[in-house]
Structures are given as C-alpha cells and as structure tokens.
Amino acid sequence: MFSCILLPICDNGHWILMVVSLSERIVRVYDSLRGDHQKYFCHWLFFICLRNKASVEKLENWQFVRGCSSKQEDGNNCGTFVIMNAEAIIKNIPTLVMRQAHCETYRKYVTKRLLMEGKRRNEETCDIVESCSGPHKKWIQCDCCGKWLHMKCAQVKKVDPSYVCVFCCALYK
Numbered sequence: 001m002f003s004c005i006l007l008p009i010c011d012n013g014h015w016i017l018m019v020v021s022l023s024e025r026i027v028r029v030y031d032s033l034r035g036d037h038q039k040y041f042c043h044w045l046f047f048i049c050l051r052n053k054a055s056v057e058k059l060e061n062w063q064f065v066r067g068c069s070s071k072q073e074d075g076n077n078c079g080t081f082v083i084m085n086a087e088a089i090i091k092n093i094p095t096l097v098m099r100q101a102h103c104e105t106y107r108k109y110v111t112k113r114l115l116m117e118g119k120r121r122n123e124e125t126c127d128i129v130e131s132c133s134g135p136h137k138k139w140i141q142c143d144c145c146g147k148w149l150h151m152k153c154a155q156v157k158k159v160d161p162s163y164v165c166v167f168c169c170a171l172y173k
C-alpha cells in the first residue's frame with residue numbers, strides 16, 4: 001500500500017523524524033542532534049507485533065538504522081530539519097543536502113507553499129478537475145493525499161476530518 005511511513009516525533013520538546021520503509025523492513029530515525037532513539041524502534045516492534053497478530057500479512061525481520069541528518073547548530077530549528085529531511089526522502093534525494101544554512105530560506109519556502117494552498121482554495125475548480133461543477137463555497141480536504149475538493153463534487157454532505165477522496169480510495173483499496 002505505502003512504500004514508506006513518515007512519523008514525526010516530539011521527543012521531550014525536540015522534534016525528530018522516524019521513517020519506516022515497508023519494502024526494506026528498515027526503521028530509520030533522523031535526528032538533527034544525533035541522539036539515540038532505539039526506544040522508538042522498540043515502540044514500532046511492539047506495534048508490529050500486535051499488527052501481526054491481527055492481520056494475515058506478517059511483517060517481520062525489522063532492522064534499526066540511524067538516518068543521516070545534517071547537524072542542527074541552533075536551538076530552534078529541529079522542526080525545520082524534520083520537514084527538510086522528510087521532503088528529501090519523499091523526493092528521493094540525499095538528506096544531507098539540506099543543512100543548517102538552508103533553514104531560514106526553507107522556512108520561508110514552507111510559509112509560501114502554505115499560503116499558496118490557501119489562495120488555491122479561492123480558485124474556481126477543485127482537484128476533481130474533469131468533472132468539477134464549481135465554483136462552490138464548501139471544500140473538504142483528503143486526509144490521505146491532501147487534495148482539496150468541493151464537497152458537492154466529492155458528493156460529501158458532512159465535514160469529515162478523516163475523509164479519503166475517490167482517487168485514494170481507488171489507489172489504496
């Protein structure tokens with residue numbers, strides 16, 4: 001279903017990123033302060049153990065690897081490193097490319113993207129482009145892929161924070 005799962009973790013006020021590769025059966029923890037996070041691997045194994053009991057699909061032989069994150073040199077950019085590392089992983093580029101020197105520009109870049117997303121919602125058509133009957137006022141976001149759809153086009157009556165769109169239903173059923 002998914003190739004990897006990204007799990008941001010707040011470890012005593014410090015943000016780190018756990019990445020589970022389902023195909024490799026590897027759990028990587030990216031920490032910009034290079035701490036030891038075996039305990040989260042243990043949490044993962046515990047979760048998998050319960051899951052294996054409940055499911056016919058057995059996911060076994062897990063391995064823990066310390067992910068390569070650039071080192072954070074200040075006291076407030078751990079969250080920035082989490083997002084930079086996550087974006088590098090999704091785009092399949094080396095995580096070490098993003099460094100402390102990029103944090104400030106990266107923060108602005110994220111802000112801009114979030115604001116653009118807000119602006120997009122004022123546009124007329126939604127992400128069901130071909131059959132969109134917009135403009136409509138009410139929107140809903142897919143909890144899985146983040147697409148914004150008109151509630152009318154998606155044929156949704158009630159706001160639902162765990163709504164999954166038609167595209168994701170088709171992909172992941």
Ligand SMILES: [Zn+2]
Pocket residue numbers: 125126127128131132133134149150153
């Ligand atoms: Zn629409």
Ligand SMILES: [Zn+2]
Pocket residue numbers: 142143144145146147164165166167168169
């Ligand atoms: Zn979706």
